[in-house]
Amino acid sequence: MVGDKLVLQAQQWVNSVYGGVAGYTPxxxxxxxxxxxxxxxxxxLQHELGVAPLSDTFGPATMGTLTTAWPVIDAATTNQNIIKIVQSALYCKGYNGSGMSGTYDSTTSASVTRLRTDMGVEGSFPPGVVPKVFAALLTMDAYVLLSGASPQIRNIQQWLNATYITRRNFRVVPCDGRFSREVQKSLLLAxxxxIGMDDETATGRFGPGTQAGLKDQAVLGPGSLDQAKxxxxxxxxxMRFNGWNVPFDGSYTPAVADAVAEFQAFARLLPANGIAGYQTWASLLVSSGDPTRRGTACDCVTEITPARAFVLKVEGYGTVGRYLTNAPGSSLNKKIQPGELQTITSAGLSAFPIYQTSGHxxxxxxxxxxxxDALAAMEAARDHGFGRGTTIYYAVDFDALDSDVTQRIIPHFRALATRLRHFGGGYPIGVYGPRNVCARLASEGLTVSSFVSDMSTGFSGNLGFPLPADWAFDQISTITVGDGDGAxxxxxxxxxxxxxxxxxxxPPAPPSRPLDVGFAMSRRDDLLRDLTGYLDSIGVREMPLIWPNSTEHALDLVLAHDALITGLSRIHRMRKALIQGPIFWEIRKLTPEDALADLAVTAYYGYRTELEAWEALPPxxxxxxxxxxxxxxxxxxASTGLGQIFARTAIAAHNHGIVSGLIDERPLDPDDWHVTQAVWRRLREDPDHNxxxxxxxxxxxxxxxxxGGDPLAYDTTQLxxxxxxxxxxxxxxxQYGHELSxxxxVFEKYNASLR
Incomplete structure (x- = not known):
């Protein structure tokens, strides 16, 4: 499907004119x-300027050559291709390109004026397209307010452009109402x-000169006003960029001070006194804030020995983050060691769990x-003795782009959350990662708490993003404390x-027997042969008119869910065959009458819903x-789904699971038909839940x-x-139990060989 016909016209023109130019790809x-x-x-543009080799970047060479050759493009410009490039770019930005006439006519002039006004730079330059406007035109930045963006932030963006655009290394920033890394850099440049830096030393980085200048010149409080500075x-x-609603008027009023004190309390900047000192500036401008300030929590890859625990306590730390597992294939032994958590708590410290095998x-x-990851983290947390209700922080330890969050990280965490629910929940999901990752996962309802990797100040997911509202830990620096054995x-x-x-x-007692592992699919045909042989021996042969599902079909459905069944067997510490058996048997023995029963239940609940609506009508x-x-x-x-489970049976099992501490959910009322309807539908429609x-x-x-007793050690009678x-x-x-045994x-024979 073709998009904008005017953008299409621009694409066709640039391909037709430059398609044969070396360095240009159609x-x-x-x-x-x-x-x-x-x-x-x-x-x-570079070809027209004679810049070589051609590149995708509007860099210093392009800017310098353009400034010399065409310091302004206007009605006096005779190079039609240059004007057509401007007009093509205007179309790409949503402005009228005057049909790509190649003439800087009144329509083109009006569009450029509108663009410059949207940028906030109209009046800063002579009329026309000056190099900085041209450079901004050839970006994907927007200069109009985007949907859902902030008009107040757009006002600040336009003010920054109007105030500082004449400085040599200040380029036009977006005016779209959204805080971003480009806007963050422009604020630092301003x-x-x-502070007084010249065009050589002003880089937009939060370096020692900027830090010193803020400490010496920019301590603000009630009564401070913009004058010479x-x-x-x-x-x-x-403050606005970080989500705090203050005026933008150059006056530091008591109301501004109150908002600053709120921000300081939120970011744990002490004292929260409403004074804009260096640490407050730093926390607003760079993700790590002032990395020299001491926190009260820490995390490490090193075992906390008694000597180290003593040092951490003396240094003012109260909570330690430690890793649940090691990374497969790594020589680094970073996981919690036997007895280590007792050492931590004996020193008066607490601990929080981090799960990371890779994530880089x-x-x-x-x-x-x-x-x-759901199974590995939950098993490890339980085995270390972390109780239900403990948040596990899953690591996203790389500079994730926003597209990575959408395409990879959110689906990962959604599957993680779903699988944890299947295992009974109980361990809330947290995330370790850049600000954008943390905020987006929280907005999706996939996490409850964030451990922010803020010391990675250059990460694109930290630059231009405020501290997430649900932050629990803010990692700002790596340091060494103590000496000798306590270092x-x-x-x-x-x-x-x-x-x-x-x-x-x-920590729970170790399992009485080895737990089951994933099935070796190379043994699938052998397992099928043995199951077929057993069913033949008890008279359960292939009879499509009575039992439409074949033995092979039933087995393949069970094996398709092998990872979930394996996890359930390990979490509940029971034999995997105890779960596989009923599921296989119910699929294999499914009859047409079962399908009719499902239709009858569906019709019943449809009737109850219609009746309730009718009864709600005025008389x-x-x-x-x-x-x-x-x-x-x-x-x-009716019994439904892969395991052929009744809704009332599921509700009773659910409620018993809560009482037994197996699952972390609310009890269900079996006498409320709305509840039984919802449970029955989920059993029928969600195979993993079933x-x-x-x-x-x-x-x-x-x-x-x-x-009673241990399900891993059931004898024949108990089984x-x-x-x-x-x-x-x-x-x-x-009889059912005898045949199902x-x-x-058969399943146990194969599972046992893999343990």
């Missing part, structure tokens, strides 16, 4: 504005100009990896108090609306049958009773 002619088109126009406005801009590149993040290198973290860490640890309106007719068969519940309910049904069945109870009670259930034995 671009798609699709009418879609993007960097591909903009960079093609930059190369076209501060450096006010514009520090108040620049400070107000920094975008390629690590995927839904599949997220699901794997330890740590990441120095500011703590918000949102997460106090954990101070009591109760006088009911006369005009016929009362819904009940279905011929009133069926409230599967995750199977072990809860087995555990509740064991409880109701009086079967038969638990499997029978899955089907109910009575002779039919006993053979299916269990």
């Amino acid at each position: 671009i798609p002619e699709d009418g879609k504005t993007g960097w591909t088109t903009v960079r093609a126009l930059i190369r076209a 501060i450096q100009f006010e 514009r520090f108040v406005r620049l400070f107000q801009a920094a 590149t975008r390629d690590y993040f995927s839904p599949e990896q997220g699901a794997q 330890v290198e740590i990441d120095n973290d500011v703590a918000s108090g949102r997460d106090p860490g954990q101070s009591l640890f109760a 006088d309106q009911r006369l005009d609306v016929p009362m819904p007719t009940p279905p011929f068969v009133l069926k409230e519940d 599967i995750s309910t199977v072990p809860l049904v087995l555990i509740n069945g064991a409880h109701e049958s009086g079967v 038969g009773e638990v499997l029978a109870r899955y089907n109910g009670t009575g002779a039919g259930a006993e 053979g299916v269990y034995a």
Whole structure:
């Protein structure tokens, strides 16, 4: 589909004129504005200027040559291609390019004037397209307010352009109402100009000169005004960019001081006195803030020994972040060591868990990896003794672009959250990463707390992003504390108090038997042969008219969910075959009557919904609306989904799981038809949820049958009773349990060989 026809015209023109020029690559002619088109126009301009080799960057050579050759492009310009490049770029920006006439006519002039006004620079230059305006035109920056953006921020952006555009190394910044790294750099440049830096030393970096200048010249408080210097406005801009609603008028009023005190309290800048001193400036301008300030939390890859714990306590630290696991294949032993958490708590410290095996590149993040991480992190947290309710911080340890967050990180964390719910929840999800990653995951409802990697000041996800509202730990520097046996290198973290860490640890007893692992798919055919042989031996042969699902189909569905079933067996510490058996059996023995029962239940709840709506009508309106007719068969519940589970059975298992501490959810009311409807629908429509309910049904069945002991060590009698109870009670259930025990034995044969 072709986009904007005027952008298409620009693409066709630049390809036709420059397609044969060395260093120019023809671009798609699709009418879609993007960097591909903009960079093609930059190369076209460079060719007209004689700049070689051609490049995608409007750099110093392009700027210098343009300034010399055409200090202004206007009606006096005779090079039609230069004017057409301007007109093409205007179209890409959404302005009228006058049909790409090649003449700087009144329409082109009006569009340029409008563009310069939107930039805030009209009146700063002679009329026409001056080099800095041309450079800004050949970007993807917007100069109009974007949807959902802030008019106040746009006002500041335009003011920055109007005030500082004549400085040599200050380029036009976007005027779109959004805080970004370009805007952050422009603010730092403006501060450096006010400090008194010349065009050589003003770089837009928060270096020693800038820091010294702020300490010496820019301590602000109530009564401060912009006069010879514009520090108040620049400070107000920094507050605005970080999300704090203050005026932008150059006057530091008591109301501004109150807002500053709120920011200081939020960022844990002490004292929160409303005075704009160096640390407050630093926290607004760079992600690490003042890296020399000491936090009250830390994290490290080194074991905390008694000597190190003593040093940390003396140095004012109260909480220590430690790693749940090591990275596969790494020689670095960074994980929590036996007895270490007791050492930490004995010193009066608390601990919080970090999960990281890699996370250093975008390629690590995927839904599949997220699901794997859920099991590994939950098992490790439990085995170390971290209790339910403890937030685990999953690491995103690289400079993630916004596109990486959308395409890789959010799907990863969504799968992580889903799989943790299947395992019963209980361990809230936190994230370690740059500000943008933390904020976006929180906005998706995927995390509850952020551990911000703010000492990575150059990360694109930190530049131009405020401190996330849900921050718990803010990593600002790496330091070494102590000496001798107590010396330890740590990441120095500011703590918000949102997460106090954990101070009591109760690791569970090790499992009585080795836990199961993933199935070796190379043995699939052998397993199928043995299952077929067993079913044949008990008379359960392939009979499509009675049992439409073949043995092969049933097995493949079970194996398709092997990772989830393996995780459930490990989390609930039961034999994997105990979950595989009922699921396989119910799929294999599914009959057409089961499908009819599902239809009957669906019709019943449809009727109940219509009836409720009818009963909610005012009495006088009911006369005009016929009362819904009940279905011929009133069926409230039926076994459904892969595990063929009744809604009431699932609710009872769910509630028992809560009482037993297996899951972290709210109890369900089986007498509320809205609840049974929602449970039944989810059992039917969500295979993973249905599967995750199977072990809860087995555990509740064991409880109701009086079967105690360790599920990993069930004897034959206990096993038969638990499997029978899955089907109910009575002779039919006993027969069910007897036959299903053979299916269990086949699966167990293969699982045991892999343990």
